[in-house]
Amino acid sequence: MQAESTAATTTSSDEETLQQNANVSDEQIINWIKSRRSIGNLNIPAPTQAQIKQAVTCAMTAPDHKKLQPWRFIVTQGNARHQLGKALLAAAEDKALEAGEILSDKERQKTYNMPLRAPVIITVVTKMQQHEKVPEFEQLLSAGAAVQNLILALKAQGFSTVWRTGLLANEPIVKAYFGVGADDYVTAFVYTGSSSCDFPQRDPLEVESVLRFEE
Template identity: 40%
Template sequence: MNAIEALVTRKSVARLTEPAPGSEDLEIMMKAAIRAPDHCRLRPWRFLVVEGAAREKLGEIFMEALKLRDPEAGDPLLQKEKNKPLRAPMVIVVIAKVEEHPKVPAVEQILSAGAAAQNMMLAAHALGYGGIWRSGKPCFDPNVKRALGAREVDQIVGFLYLGTAERPPILSDESPDEYVEMWNG
């Protein structure tokens, strides 16, 4: 698949199954990720690849964090939180490693990590995999960050759920016209 085709046909896919990207495809995806725009070459990203039983451990982290955020959360909600990482055979946690820098504010570093995540999603799509970028409260939960080895200043920009689409996504014929305008000052 060429780059333009990948860009205009990528769509989030929530229903994922085996196989997940193998080691060769994962290496290609990571090479794409680190080509993201990066002011001053800070490399403000960290990627955690979560597969197999490690997904259950990630689910435990999500569940324990929810218990701390909401002590009133009932068993069905806790179980749902625990099962989230099991919705795909692979989850990649994208963390922005934010550093104090005189030329590159934190927001640029977080955007750079986000661009790396998008490059990874596009590469996965081009290689024939499906995926969805999930965020939500676990991204901003200090207990989740700590359990994943992120510092307080770091930011989890997303959890990339990857695998094979159970069924091909249906693309809409949405036009960019409603989002674009020519600005002439």
């Protein structure tokens, strides 16, 4: 009887959640999307593996011509962030050496600490496929759309994000760290976690300068 009671409670709860979701208006969804902001001050709690998988599932619904899935997702957390920091530092030192420069101790420390700005980093990289009907730029745009879906899905689960790349993202050492081929790209470091900061209000968006109707 107790098991039956628990099952009934769970079913009732699920039905209530579905009803609440059904009552969300189009305007509420649109306003929620427009409220998205990048937040750089991120701490724990961070999304769990299950929450990350949920977000990546949403990312995979991005427009994807011929269903090539030209993207991969790599989650960096815990001590692995220090390993990423070492890779970024090595890339920065290599880049400086090519320019005949030497990084200062301050610059070295700043670069090494970059991955420590959030408890979790989800790196989105491309996995380009050869296809006569799907040029590279379409696949790259698909990866960008996947990033946006990922960010919105994390937001829906209560987490803040910031999409970073930077000058080091596609340096050979960083690509090698993530196992990214020479013809592929690191498209995003999605830093995610929680933030106690108030979301800054966005200035009104004026569409007239970027929109044109043709009839």
